[in-house]
Amino acid sequence: METVCTGRVWKFGDRISTDLMVPGSRVLANPGLGAEEAATFCMEANRPGWAVSEVQQGDILVAGINFGCGSSRNGSMPLKTLGIAVVLAESVSRIHLRNAVNTGLPTLVAPGITGFVEEGQSLKVNIITGEVRNLETGATMSAEAWGEGTPPYEILMAGGLDAYMKIKLKERGLVS
Amino acid sequence: MGMTIAEKILAAHAGADTVVPGQYLWCKVDATSGHRLADLEALGVDRVWDPDRVFMVDDHQAPPPTIAAANQVKELRRLIKKFGITNYFEYGRGGILHQVFAEHGMYAPGDLVAQCDSHSTAGGVFNACVTNANLDAVHVLAFGELWFRVPNSVRVILNGTLPGWCVGKDVILKVAAELGTDYGLYKSVEYVGPVASQMSLAQRWTVSNMGVEVGAKFAVFEADEKTDAFLAGRLDRPYEHVTADPDASYEAEYEFDLSDLTPMVARPGDPGNGVPVESVMSERVRVDQAFLGSCTNARLEDLEVAARILKGRQVHPDVRMLVSPSSQEVFGAALKAGYLETLVDAGALVEHSTCGPCYGGHLGVLGDGETCISSSNRNFQGRMGSPLANVWLSSPATVAASAVAGVIVDPREYL
Ligand code: SF4
Numbered sequence: 001m002e003t004v005c006t007g008r009v010w011k012f013g014d015r016i017s018t019d020l021m022v023p024g025s026r027v028l029a030n031p032g033l034g035a036e037e038a039a040t041f042c043m044e045a046n047r048p049g050w051a052v053s054e055v056q057q058g059d060i061l062v063a064g065i066n067f068g069c070g071s072s073r074n075g076s077m078p079l080k081t082l083g084i085a086v087v088l089a090e091s092v093s094r095i096h097l098r099n100a101v102n103t104g105l106p107t108l109v110a111p112g113i114t115g116f117v118e119e120g121q122s123l124k125v126n127i128i129t130g131e132v133r134n135l136e137t138g139a140t141m142s143a144e145a146w147g148e149g150t151p152p153y154e155i156l157m158a159g160g161l162d163a164y165m166k167i168k169l170k171e172r173g174l175v176s
Numbered sequence: 177m178g179m180t181i182a183e184k185i186l187a188a189h190a191g192a193d194t195v196v197p198g199q200y201l202w203c204k205v206d207a208t209s210g211h212r213l214a215d216l217e218a219l220g221v222d223r224v225w226d227p228d229r230v231f232m233v234d235d236h237q238a239p240p241p242t243i244a245a246a247n248q249v250k251e252l253r254r255l256i257k258k259f260g261i262t263n264y265f266e267y268g269r270g271g272i273l274h275q276v277f278a279e280h281g282m283y284a285p286g287d288l289v290a291q292c293d294s295h296s297t298a299g300g301v302f303n304a305c306v307t308n309a310n311l312d313a314v315h316v317l318a319f320g321e322l323w324f325r326v327p328n329s330v331r332v333i334l335n336g337t338l339p340g341w342c343v344g345k346d347v348i349l350k351v352a353a354e355l356g357t358d359y360g361l362y363k364s365v366e367y368v369g370p371v372a373s374q375m376s377l378a379q380r381w382t383v384s385n386m387g388v389e390v391g392a393k394f395a396v397f398e399a400d401e402k403t404d405a406f407l408a409g410r411l412d413r414p415y416e417h418v419t420a421d422p423d424a425s426y427e428a429e430y431e432f433d434l435s436d437l438t439p440m441v442a443r444p445g446d447p448g449n450g451v452p453v454e455s456v457m458s459e460r461v462r463v464d465q466a467f468l469g470s471c472t473n474a475r476l477e478d479l480e481v482a483a484r485i486l487k488g489r490q491v492h493p494d495v496r497m498l499v500s501p502s503s504q505e506v507f508g509a510a511l512k513a514g515y516l517e518t519l520v521d522a523g524a525l526v527e528h529s530t531c532g533p534c535y536g537g538h539l540g541v542l543g544d545g546e547t548c549i550s551s552s553n554r555n556f557q558g559r560m561g562s563p564l565a566n567v568w569l570s571s572p573a574t575v576a577a578s579a580v581a582g583v584i585v586d587p588r589e590y591l
Contacts, residue, residue, distance in 0.1 A: 019556065024536070031244055066358050066391065070556065072294040072310045094362050094393050095294060095308050102311040150200040151323030161311055165219055165318065174318060175220045 068096020178421025271503030
């Protein structure tokens, strides 16, 4: 897991729901779809073309309040598949935040972030300490870090729940 | 320092004497749902931590509308057998998960439950901390444990006396309209006060169910004799009511005087768009579909009030009214009580218990430009079908009255 990420910013608004990340009619209605293909529909309704031709590996997503509200479907999966390195939002829905940890996509609550950076600027984000630097303006701010040793930190550092579970199941002798 | 209900329940499940908001805990969990059994199998694990505390029902695609869905349920049945899950409910004996799991003893006061589906906050009506676990339900299946961050608690004090025809749905639409749909984010919301006591268990259940619509992690009520009456005969274990300490600390307290409340509707787009029904009557909003169903508002007394309104009346010729009880147990009770007969005589279409119409899956999906008045919990764009359809949320009484009128009306006119 990269703990310091530098990337270009895409800005999204308030209350970006998981329905926008995983459109039901496109993705849930097609259970056979692979992760790559499913990701091409991410934000299709609010930002057509973004997933298909704009976003690049290592980019950073910045959003407003209650990012990932609504359904418990895993909106972090398409974001991670599209190469988003880190998500910073004013606030994040609880269900989405847990999905993000479990998917291994660093997602930090960063009050004030929408006024701190413009789309297209670059940020340097330390996901351990929560330090955020705007490489254009030189300004810094703090996002809420998980805290070393906390369960979400350990799951994130393992690379997500799947990897974390494999280690723990071995430790507890539930698999050989 | 005293503790809130959520703090007490989390502390008890972490083996701690006291906890504070922000603290991370590993907690023992009392139950979960079986949605992640395939993930467990993929990890090479061949048993769950407690087969009697895993609950499962297929409700969303019940019964399967497509071959792909049928194959998914077939696979689910294989996993249920393989892992020896005892609380699995086949079509005809099931219904919608939040209702069915409660009927079969999943929740008791003081419990900590993490299960799939965002409306899991519904279980808070039983004086329990019940919340969504999505991917990490597999961790519960394997170990019977999950991590939690102790949430800040807020208290919503419901004062006054609920006037006629106003029920829990009107209360939560009012609360969501006043406080917004983010006020409960990451928080445990405790509902207290005279109206909380006055409401039936079913009405409180609606409020807890829509906990997630205000962002809450838990949406908890205190327990009383109504809680005990529902649980009697459904549980094989003792429990104790959990109350907050008098000196417990809340991040915020919100007071409502509900004595002047009038029936509410939420305009399309967001559950927080609540306004009094009387304020929209002049718009004469024409209804194509009236839906009385979902885990929010399709319990016995919801069907009873609809039957009372529809008795001797007819559903408007331009309206299709869909009725889907929240479980097959409720279906049977409504059948025996004669409510379903009244609804059928009035021209309503009575379906089995299913999620189908609520999430726009099947059994009553909305077409372009159609309008639905619904007793369910979400009216987001596209939720019940076409993105060009409009969904208004209301109580069952308002759904039934509007089905008769053909336009959205105040149910008090049908007293
Ligand atoms: S009835 Fe609707 S809200 Fe309730 S569980 Fe089913 S789909 Fe979800």
